[in-house]
Amino acid sequence: MDKLVSDQAEGLRRLLARSGSRVIAVTGGSLGAGCTATVMNLAVALAQQGKDVLVIDECVGDKSVSAMLGSVRGAGNFAAVMRGAGNFAAVMRGEMTLDEAALRHALGFSVLAASRAHREGYSAAQFSVVLRGSADIVLIDAQLDQQGHLSALAMQAHDVMIVTRMAAQAITDAYACMKRLHYAHAIAQFRVLVNHVQSVEDARTAFANLAGVAGRYLAVALEDAGCIAADARMARAEELSRCVVDAFPSTPAARDFRHLAAELQYWPMRPAMSSQTPWMAPAAVTAAQHADQPSAQHA
Structure with a gap:
C-alpha cells in the first residue's frame, strides 16, 4: 500500500510539473559566480532526465552558452553565433518559428541567442511566443543592464536564481544584486545557489546568513536552491x-547539478514576475535604493 501511495504521489507531482513551461532566470552579483556554467550544466542534466529544455542566451559573447558549446548545430564558432543572433527578433516578428530559430545541441537541448539589440521593444505577449512554447523548462542566462536590472524578457520568468560563490565579497555582491532587483522590480523572493563550495555545511551557513540579512533589511524571502561542489573538473x-555533467559525470559537481535539475522541476510554480510587478519610475527606484537600508557589507 505504501508503494502504491508513493507511486501515485510521484505521478501527481509529475502531472503538476507539466502545467506549462517553467521559466527560470539565472544571474549573479559578480563576475565569476558561474551563472553561464550553471545554465549549461542544468540544461544538460535536465535533458538527460527527459526534459525538453530551451536556453535563452542573453549574454551573447565568446564565453556564452551559444559560443562555448561548439557542438551546437550551426554554431561552430562565435561568428556563426552572431549571425544567428537575429533569429530571436525574427521569431518576435513572426518571420521564423521557434523550432526554426533555436539551435539544437547534440546533448538534447535548444539554444536561442537574444542579444540586447534584438530583444528590445517587444511586449510580454510577444515574448510568450518564445517562453510559452513546447519546452518543459526555459533557462534564461540573464544579462543585467548598467543599473543592475533585469531585461523585459527575463522579467517573464517565474523564478530568479542568484548564483554566488563562497567568498565573502561574492556573498556581499549577491546581496547587493538582490537589493537592486528588489527595488527595481519588486521581487519578493529569490532562489540562491551557492557555487564552488568545500562542504554542504559551509553552504548552508552562508545561505542562512544571507537569508537572515535579506529578510531583516529587505523583507525578501530566500529559497535554498542547494550548492555545487568545488571541482577542478x-x-x-x-x-x-x-x-562537467557530460564530460565528467561521476564528479561531485556533476552529481550536484543533476540533483538540482531533479529538484527544480518540483519547485512551486509562481506567476511570472512581470504579472506581479507594479511600475516604478526610475527616480523612485533610485530613491528606494538609497533609502535607510544597510550597506551590502552586512551580508
Whole structure:
C-alpha cells in the first residue's frame, strides 16, 4: 500500500510539473559566480532526465552558452553565433518559428541567442511566443543592464536564481544584486545557489546568513536552491568546451547539478514576475535604493 501511495504521489507531482513551461532566470552579483556554467550544466542534466529544455542566451559573447558549446548545430564558432543572433527578433516578428530559430545541441537541448539589440521593444505577449512554447523548462542566462536590472524578457520568468560563490565579497555582491532587483522590480523572493563550495555545511551557513540579512533589511524571502561542489573538473570541462555533467559525470559537481535539475522541476510554480510587478519610475527606484537600508557589507 505504501508503494502504491508513493507511486501515485510521484505521478501527481509529475502531472503538476507539466502545467506549462517553467521559466527560470539565472544571474549573479559578480563576475565569476558561474551563472553561464550553471545554465549549461542544468540544461544538460535536465535533458538527460527527459526534459525538453530551451536556453535563452542573453549574454551573447565568446564565453556564452551559444559560443562555448561548439557542438551546437550551426554554431561552430562565435561568428556563426552572431549571425544567428537575429533569429530571436525574427521569431518576435513572426518571420521564423521557434523550432526554426533555436539551435539544437547534440546533448538534447535548444539554444536561442537574444542579444540586447534584438530583444528590445517587444511586449510580454510577444515574448510568450518564445517562453510559452513546447519546452518543459526555459533557462534564461540573464544579462543585467548598467543599473543592475533585469531585461523585459527575463522579467517573464517565474523564478530568479542568484548564483554566488563562497567568498565573502561574492556573498556581499549577491546581496547587493538582490537589493537592486528588489527595488527595481519588486521581487519578493529569490532562489540562491551557492557555487564552488568545500562542504554542504559551509553552504548552508552562508545561505542562512544571507537569508537572515535579506529578510531583516529587505523583507525578501530566500529559497535554498542547494550548492555545487568545488571541482577542478569544472575548469577542465570549460577548456574542452564541454559541460562537467557530460564530460565528467561521476564528479561531485556533476552529481550536484543533476540533483538540482531533479529538484527544480518540483519547485512551486509562481506567476511570472512581470504579472506581479507594479511600475516604478526610475527616480523612485533610485530613491528606494538609497533609502535607510544597510550597506551590502552586512551580508
